[in-house]
Amino acid sequence: MTERSESDWQELTAEGRRILWGVARNGKLIDYGEFNDQLAEATGLLSxxxxxxxxxxxxxxxxxxxxxxxxxxxxxxxxxxxxxxxGGNHPGRGFFTLASSKGLYAPDVPEDAFWSDQVRRAHEAHRRVRPVRG
Structure with a gap:
């Protein structure tokens, strides 16, 4: 078990955000293992x-x-x-717990519909705009 300092958490947070921006720009998803590996490689911290x-x-x-x-x-x-x-196409339970705690998700909305909408919004927010060639 590794105890992390607050500066480690801050570095992981900033780098994790950067990684996810790249995933969003590319219109992709990333699984927990791959995200974990990229964090460790980018920061030099233990995974x-x-x-x-x-x-x-x-x-x-x-x-x-x-x-x-x-x-x-x-x-x-x-x-x-x-x-x-x-190995799947679904977020962890914590995604819906966080969304619910922030008032973004209501249990009467189908999980897949909510998640798909959030993925779409993330991709759109970070999509690369390429200049139109004339």
């Missing part, structure tokens, strides 16, 4: 041990930090929607 409850809780905490850093009321989308479970 989260996703085989443990603690490691999964820590990466979830990081995604909350990224959301809080990235959130902008004028552009209401969740950048963290781009992180999905490995």
């Amino acid at each position: 989260f041990d996703l085989s443990t409850d603690r490691g999964r809780a820590d990466i979830s905490n990081l995604l909350v930090r990224i959301h809080n850093l990235d959130w902008d009321e004028s552009k209401p989308y969740m950048l963290t929607s781009l992180v999905k479970l490995s």
Whole structure:
């Protein structure tokens, strides 16, 4: 188990946000394992041990930090929607818990519809605008 300093958390948050901006620009999704590997490579910090409850809780905490850093009321989308479970096409439960706690998600809305909308919004917000050639 690795205890992280606040400066490590800040570095992971900033780098995680940068990684997710790139994922959004490319119109993609990233799974937790790939996100974890890219974070470790970019920061030089130890990766989260996703085989443990603690490691999964820590990466979830990081995604909350990224959301809080990235959130902008004028552009209401969740950048963290781009992180999905490995081997599937769905986010972790923490995504919906966070969205609900922020008043963004109501349980009467189908999860897949809400998630798809958030992914679409994240992709649109970061889409590269290419100049029109004339």
